[in-house]
Amino acid sequence: MAIRLAIGTALALIGVESHSIGLTAVCVLVGVPIGFPALQRLLPVGTLRAEAGSPAAIAALGLLNFAFFGAEAFVPLLLTTVRGQSATVAGLALTAATLAWTAGAWLQARLSLRRDRRRLSRTGLVFTALGIAGTTSALRPELPVWIVAVAWGAAGLGIGLAYSTLTLIVLERATKGQEGAAATALQLATVLGVAFGTGVGAATLGLVTAAGESQAFAIASIDALMGGAAALGLVATGRLPARPPETPPSAVALPASAPIHPV
Numbered sequence: 338m339a340i341r342l343a344i345g346t347a348l349a350l351i352g353v354e355s356h357s358i359g360l361t362a363v364c365v366l367v368g369v370p371i372g373f374p375a376l377q378r379l380l381p382v383g384t385l386r387a388e389a390g391s392p393a394a395i396a397a398l399g400l401l402n403f404a405f406f407g408a409e410a411f412v413p414l415l416l417t418t419v420r421g422q423s424a425t426v427a428g429l430a431l432t433a434a435t436l437a438w439t440a441g442a443w444l445q446a447r448l449s450l451r452r453d454r455r456r457l458s459r460t461g462l463v464f465t466a467l468g469i470a471g472t473t474s475a476l477r478p479e480l481p482v483w484i485v486a487v488a489w490g491a492a493g494l495g496i497g498l499a500y501s502t503l504t505l506i507v508l509e510r511a512t513k514g515q516e517g518a519a520a521t522a523l524q525l526a527t528v529l530g531v532a533f534g535t536g537v538g539a540a541t542l543g544l545v546t547a548a549g550e551s552q553a554f555a556i557a558s559i560d561a562l563m564g565g566a567a568a569l570g571l572v573a574t575g576r577l578p579a580r581p582p583e584t585p586p587s588a589v590a591l592p593a594s595a596p597i598h599p600v
Contacts, residue, residue: 342372342379346529350536376529380522391519393576394458394506399526400570401462401503405496407534408469408563409434411542411556412489415475419553420482433486434468434493441497445505454502455577461499462574466567468492473560476553499570506577537562 348368351360376385383392413427441461448457471488474480504523511519538559545555 342376344368344371346372346532348372350532376525379525381519384522384526387573387576389576390578391507391510393573394503395522395526397458397462397570397573397577398500398503398507398523399530400566400573401465401496401499402527402530403534403537404469404563404567404570405465405492405534406531407538407566408472408492408560409489410535410538411559412472412485414552415472415556416482416485419476419556420478422482426482430486430489433490437490437493438497438500441494442501443497445498445501449502449505453579454506455574455579457502458499458506458574458577459571461495461497461502462567462571464495465492465499466495466564466571468495469560469564469567473557473564476557503577510578534563534566
């Protein structure tokens with residue numbers, strides 16, 4: 338199944354990024370039937386419909402990664418080509434997001450035990466969406482370029498909050514013996530989200546510029562797509578549990594005589 342998914346994904350990405358309509362059609366028509374059934378088998382039942390519980394968390398995680406990394410891939414292009422800044426300035430903006438991601442994960446670790454998990458996930462996705470919107474606003478030449486570092490830092494804070502919370506929701510609901518499958522589903526959602534986010538972004542850039550539009554317009558189009566993905570992720574968080582399970586699923590399967598020691 339994993340090999341079929343890899344082949345299908347590769348063909349679909351080649352098709353999406355191709356500038357040839359014929360090649361795009363062939364790759365997508367061949368790749369999707371190969372990869373989609375494998376994806377359904379590898380992900381928990383209900384993930385593609387964002388059903389309540391772990392499936393919704395995995396779906397939201399995939400959309401979060403799609404939105405964040407699909408937009409981040411073009412932040413350097415915005416700063417260096419559209420706004421005429423150096424690669425150092427672009428690197429500082431990305432560094433701000435990295436540091437903010439770390440801060441978001443640190444906050445999540447301290448808030449998750451006493452705060453609503455659903456609200457934490459939503460807050461993270463909102464920050465990510467606002468960061469994408471703020472970065473897009475820097476396409477306007479009258480605005481200062483430092484707004485990109487602030488906005489993308491907000492996006493980094495958002496993914497730090499949401500990524501860790503969504504991962505926690507899935508892992509704490511994995512039944513005994515299924516922890517590996519849960520971790521695999523999380524990794525799969527992350528990898529596919531990153532791959533398709535950057536792939537769709539690159540395809541959008543190529544198509545828009547080939548149509549004679551500016552790179553600024555292309556980046557705005559990409560950010561609109563990624564903002565839409567973040568909004569879909571926000572919808573999926575409505576089906577997340579607010580609190581951890583009263584009895585961990587892994588604990589239910591243990592014999593009554595086996596003590597459960599806190600980690």
